[in-house]
Amino acid sequence: MSTHDVAQQPARVDPSSWMQAVQGAWQAGGLRATGPRLRVLQTISRYRVPFSAEDLYAALKARRDDRTGRATVYRTLEQLHSAGWLARIHQQGSEAGYVPSFPGHLHHLVCTSCGVVIAFEGCALDELVARLAAQTSFAIESHLLQLYGRCAMCRDC
Amino acid sequence: MSTHDVAQQPARVDPSSWMQAVQGAWQAGGLRATGPRLRVLQTISRYRVPFSAEDLYAALKARRDDRTGRATVYRTLEQLHSAGWLARIHQQGSEAGYVPSFPGHLHHLVCTSCGVVIAFEGCALDELVARLAAQTSFAIESHLLQLYGRCAMCRDC
DNA sequence: ATACCTGCAAACAATTTGCACAAAC
DNA sequence: GTTTGTGCAAATTGTTTGCAGGTAT
Numbered sequence: 001m002s003t004h005d006v007a008q009q010p011a012r013v014d015p016s017s018w019m020q021a022v023q024g025a026w027q028a029g030g031l032r033a034t035g036p037r038l039r040v041l042q043t044i045s046r047y048r049v050p051f052s053a054e055d056l057y058a059a060l061k062a063r064r065d066d067r068t069g070r071a072t073v074y075r076t077l078e079q080l081h082s083a084g085w086l087a088r089i090h091q092q093g094s095e096a097g098y099v100p101s102f103p104g105h106l107h108h109l110v111c112t113s114c115g116v117v118i119a120f121e122g123c124a125l126d127e128l129v130a131r132l133a134a135q136t137s138f139a140i141e142s143h144l145l146q147l148y149g150r151c152a153m154c155r156d157c
Numbered sequence: 158m159s160t161h162d163v164a165q166q167p168a169r170v171d172p173s174s175w176m177q178a179v180q181g182a183w184q185a186g187g188l189r190a191t192g193p194r195l196r197v198l199q200t201i202s203r204y205r206v207p208f209s210a211e212d213l214y215a216a217l218k219a220r221r222d223d224r225t226g227r228a229t230v231y232r233t234l235e236q237l238h239s240a241g242w243l244a245r246i247h248q249q250g251s252e253a254g255y256v257p258s259f260p261g262h263l264h265h266l267v268c269t270s271c272g273v274v275i276a277f278e279g280c281a282l283d284e285l286v287a288r289l290a291a292q293t294s295f296a297i298e299s300h301l302l303q304l305y306g307r308c309a310m311c312r313d314c
Numbered sequence: 315a316t317a318c319c320t321g322c323a324a325a326c327a328a329t330t331t332g333c334a335c336a337a338a339c
Numbered sequence: 340g341t342t343t344g345t346g347c348a349a350a351t352t353g354t355t356t357g358c359a360g361g362t363a364t
Binding site: 317320326327333 | 340341342343344345346347348349350351352353354355356357358359360361362363364
């Protein structure tokens with residue numbers, strides 16, 4: 001059982017285990033746990049829906065006395081995303097947003113009404129991949145899969 | 158058999174049938190076939206790989222004497238995308254780009270080396286959708302699926 | 315001590331908007 | 340002739356960069 005053993009069952013990412021996991025990875029990778037970075041991390045962990053870089057920057061600025069600069073926000077997002085701690089969610093109409101995630105092969109189920117995101121694993125695409133590989137001669141290596149619908153709370157409104 | 162009956166087999170979109178189909182849809186929808194729009198359409202139809210709005214604008218500007226403005230490019234892209242004539246391709250590292258497509262339920266297979274895009278239908282996700290619906294109580298309505306790999310030409314380099 | 319990080323401000327890039335003029339139907 | 344579309348330039352908005360100084364280890 002790994003430290004961040006997520007979404008055996010579909011589930012929202014737990015904010016505090018996510019924060020802990022990221023901090024562990026930072027330490028392991030020699031990245032410093034600075035004040036601004038930790039504040040960014042905490043602010044992210046409170047999001048339940050996809051957010052943009054500017055959303056995050058604005059949220060930080062909302063706390064008075066916060067001096068975190070845009071550069072730190074963008075640089076931290078970049079680091080987290082490339083290390084797999086943030087997933088990009090592509091909503092139909094609107095722009096893409098980030099959501100806390102864990103490194104590895106995960107997919108997402110997104111509520112088109114409230115925006116809540118559920119991660120899951122297992123996508124049963126092997127047959128499709130085999131068929132397409134045969135038909136196209138592509139060497140298929142990876143895929144992006146996101147599902148959209150209305151969550152239990154929103155479907156009854 | 159519909160006018161734009163595509164990707165029964167996985168295939169690149171055919172530039173000229175795509176242009177014809179779009180022009181038909183414009184006419185049917187009361188959109189005027191103006192010079193600038195047709196030039197945008199033709200330029201798009203020549204792309205074999207995902208392109209951005211600025212790529213397209215630059216390509217138009219490359220023809221001397223072209224007066225097409227940015228606004229026209231952006232507005233036309235917006236129209237084509239929202240009507241389903243352009244699909245957004247999300248490459249792993251880089252930014253998203255557009256690719257000619259047809260309205261309807263299509264997915265894409267993208268070469269990570271040369272960028273060529275193949276459209277296909279049929280994704281066999283019913284079982285997965287049923288399982289997730291049961292586990293999460295979401296009413297799942299749609300999904301985004303893109304596959305990545307190396308095409309026949311690129312895999313041998 | 316010494317990397318690594320930070321905020322700032324300016325540069326850069328991408329997209330949107332208002333509006334007078336032009337073109338399609 | 341009227342409605343729809345257009346180019347332009349300016350306004351917005353989003354993102355990156357250079358650098359002098361600060362801070363975690």
